[in-house]
Amino acid sequence: MSTYSDLESSVHGGRPVELFRFVHGTTVWTYSSGPEIEHGGETYAHFPIGRDDIQQTKELHKSPLEVLIPRTSELSLLYLAGNPEHIITLTVFRFHVGASDGPVVYWKGRIVSCDWPDPATASLKCESVFTSLKRPGLRARYQRPCRRALYETGCNVDKAAYAVAGTVSAINAAKTVLTVAAADALADGWFSGGMVETPTGGFLFVTAHAGSSLTLANTCALAVSDAVTLYPGCARNRETCKNKFNNILNFGGWPWIPLRNPFDGRSLV
Structure with missing residues (x-):
């Protein structure tokens, strides 16, 4: 039976499937770009999800990633209320149907922003774990209105x-x-x-x-x-x-x- 490496380098024999694992605090979303898959004790349900190509640059490990999901999905709705309370991390696993070995970690990072390019789609802009500090940058501004996010740390409203x-x-x-x-x-x-x-x-x-x-x-x-x-x-x-x-x-x-x-x-x- 062929291994992941064999099928990944094959001209026509590969049948790639990617698994997307999003983590927000204690909440985990697991999606599959192909059939439903069990991996790591979790079920990756079939979901209309896709991504752009990872850019081939001199610093490949720092390449950003754009992930497209339905506008009505939970992740998209979470961003409609403002920045989430916690950093949302993303791990992309990749494997080939029929491979003798399991999925490999293909990309790992975090979501830095979300926008809605059309009425049906949400676009998640992600950065690699190599460039992420896993904390928000300096964002306090000297301004007349309150700079704090309602209900979050600093505001402290229950x-x-x-x-x-x-x-x-x-x-x-x-x-x-x-x-x-x-x-x-x-x-x-x-x-x-x-x-x-x-x-x-x-x-x-x-x-x-x-x-x-x-x-x-x-x-x-x-x-x-x-x-x-x-x-x-x-x-x-x-x-x-x-x-x-x-x-x-x-x-x-x-x-x-x-x-x-x-x-x-x-x-x-």
Whole structure:
């Protein structure tokens, strides 16, 4: 029986399949570009997933990778709510159907960003483990609005304390507006900039809230009668931080920045 190396170098005998393993904290997603596969005690389900070619550069081990997945998948929905709480790592395994040996690690790194090039696709931009420090870079900015991500480290607002459970009673044809009766109990705009947590654990970003209607940033895969959890948004100013979340001690903005640059050579008096 042929080995992986034999089939990988074969002109026409190879039948490659790739396995994609994403890890976010304690959550693991395992997908196969071919048939369902058992590997390492985990099931890699068949999934519409693909990637671009690994670039042949002088520093091959630093080459970036783009992975394409459905826009409605859990990973895509996770990024709609902003940057995930943890670094999401990706390991790509590769093997050939019929090979005598198992999958080999073909690429390993982390997701650095996600965008949506068309209505059906999400594009995950990944960097190699050789260039990743597995921590966010310096991102604090001297600005009037709060620089912190709502509910995350630094903000420290307890997300569970503001959760509102509800049920989807209607969805528009475009799958971008939900009707959730529980939202009507809060003032209009309370959930604007917030999130809807789906039954699968994914998050949808809310752009507008009026009554029981929640407008989403993108299409969703929810259905009528689905149970959801709503989380309010933040306007990132001192008033909202103090009055809505009682969190003024963690406000990360500088609202009194001078309108004029004190270093432009002009007198301030």
